Amino acid sequence: MINTNATIHHPLPEESTIIRATAPTRSESNYIIQTFQPTTIQPPFDDDPCPPLKPNMDSLTQEQFTSKLTEACRYDKLIKPITTGALPVYMQIDLTHIESADQLQFKAHMLVQYLYRDNRLRYEHLSPHRSSLLGEELLRNKIWVPHIMIRNEKDTTIMGIDGKDVFISINPNGDVVYSYRLTATFYCWMNLQKFPFDSQECNLKWNSWTYNSTNLVLHWDKDDPVKLANNLHLTEFLLTGTWTEENEVPASFSKGAFVGNFSQLVFRFKLTREVGYYIMDYFLPSILLVVISWVTFWLQADAAPPRVTLGTSTMLAFITLQGGVTKTLPKVSYIKASEIWFLACACFIFSSMAEFAFVNVIWRRKKQVEMKKQSSKHILKGALTPNLARKQLRKAESNSSLYKARSCSSLDGSDSGSKNSQTNYLTVHSFPSNLKVPAITTQSQDELIESEDSTSVRMPESKSQEPQKWHTMTPHEVAIWIDKKSRIVFPLSFLIFNLFYWSFVYVL
Known part of the structure; x- marks a missing residue:
């Protein structure tokens, strides 16, 4: 039995004919035959892989x-x-x-x-x-x-x-x-x-x-x-x-x-x-803090609470101000000009606090201060020297003010004076007649030796020196005197430092 719906393909080398059978109609059977021609694929055009560029390429984008x-x-x-x-x-x-x-x-x-x-x-x-x-x-x-x-x-x-x-x-x-x-x-x-x-x-x-x-x-x-x-x-x-x-x-x-x-x-x-920022924010405030620390010189020496409070608060404010500069700078091994400034200002503030401690100790003393003269040197020396050292110094100076007597004997051996008298003598020794050059010697009374070949000539007695006169000051007077001097010394020292510092940073 033949399947009329099947499609039969007969591959041919050059042509292929397809015969398709369809179901017959009532009158007759129809057969359709289709013939296909094979398609030949042409290889691509073998062009130059990198064609040269041609002139007149203005039309290209x-x-x-x-x-x-x-x-x-x-x-x-x-x-x-x-x-x-x-x-x-x-x-x-x-x-x-x-x-x-x-x-x-x-x-x-x-x-x-x-x-x-x-x-x-x-x-x-x-x-x-x-x-x-x-x-x-x-x-x-x-x-x-x-x-x-x-x-x-x-x-x-x-x-x-x-x-x-x-x-x-x-x-x-x-x-x-x-x-x-x-x-x-x-x-x-x-x-x-x-x-x-x-x-x-x-x-x-x-x-x-x-x-x-x-x-x-x-x-x-x-x-x-x-x-x-x-x-x-x-x-x-x-x-x-x-x-x-x-x-x-x-x-x-x-x-x-x-x-x-x-x-x-x-x-x-x-x-x-630009130094304007640093001048306004660091240098001027630090100068003001140093000046504020000098206010303690106008306060009484025994006013410990206000002077201590002023000194410590000034130092703490200065340390805070200095930290604002150093925290933004690299840690280098050498010293900077800003560090010299802040170190000097810190020394001035610390010195004002040390000055208060010094005058406060003197203020609380009970004994008077003895000195040779009422001058800066002797006042400070008297305030610093202990009592025992001052007593030994006075005793040594009193002993050195005494003068020993001098005596001499005559050439013929006569005794011209008592050994216990405190007098000075000029002794002329005899020499051969051809030299005629007298020799002058002095001898103390304790070492005087009578000699037959010596001639004694009495010298006029010298006036004894008067004992050294000592001055005294009360501890309160000394403390007030130191405060008054500090009012001048501290500002003058700070001014001299500023002259050297600003000359260094701008001239050298």
Whole structure:
């Protein structure tokens, strides 16, 4: 039995005939025969994989033109432009803002621009009526650009809101201008010996990252290498000078990719610290605290509570003021000018407290103070010398005021005076007649020896010296006298210190 609904396929090498049998009608059976011709697939046209660029491409859009110009078969963006020598790259920066970021660090906002020539991007013969090709990050990703780093950076970021602020300009002759906006935090090693009256010299160093000086050389722009914004203002420093340098630095390693010397560009600038903030917030308050500590000299010596309270509160306020300056500075091994100032002020405040302790002790004494004269030297000596030492001093001076008697004997042995008399004598010894030079000697009464060959001549008696007259002062008088002198000595000493200090920070 034959299935009339089946479809029979007979594959043939060249032609295929399909016979389809359908169910017969009442009158007759119908047979439909379909014949298919085989389809021959032609291989693709074997074109040049990198066809040369033809002139008159002005009709193409910039996207089409840059795609053909930077096609991978004719442009390799991984290698630098082919040159006979080192590729020169000219650099220019526009400094818009700079500030102190942290200890020994600065933060700067700038516009950086590089200019170099890439002959592979030359298109003046391909599209003579086309102007410069302008683009942003998409165009930058299609071409080779130099990789330049900041050598003394801590952190760098290319600025931008929606994307990175990158700009590329390609001229018809192949000159490429690569620009971007940069925020850089960099280190600046400072010498803080004269802080806050110091001037610092900082620098920004640019180096090539991948190519040494035999392949790529950096140069500053010849016309205007560094531009400064008209409204450039630093919060703490004043920019007093800028200059640029070009040099080479050796690589960090002797093996591997980083070998040889690398080209380097240096932008140096000098900053002078603004002292107005420190004068108003630290120096003037510290001067006032020192002056306040002198108020104790006008208080009575036995007024311990107000004088102690004033002295301690002044010292604590000064320590707090000093901590506000030192906490923002780096911990360095050498002493700074600000530390000399605060140390001297602390010594003046401490000395005023020590002066109160001294006069308070004298005020509470009961015995009077003895002295030779009522002068500063003897008053202080009398106040400091203990009673026992003063008694021994008076006894020694009383003994030294006594004078021993002198006596002599005559040449014929006569006794010219009593041995116990306290008189002075002039003794003339006999000598041979041919010399005729008398010898004069003096002898005390205790050592007098009668001699037959000596002649005694009585000398007039000398007047005995009067005993030293001593002055006395009460302890209260001494304490008041010291306070009065301190009212003059302390301000005068502080004034002399200020003359030396400000001469050091501004003149030396």
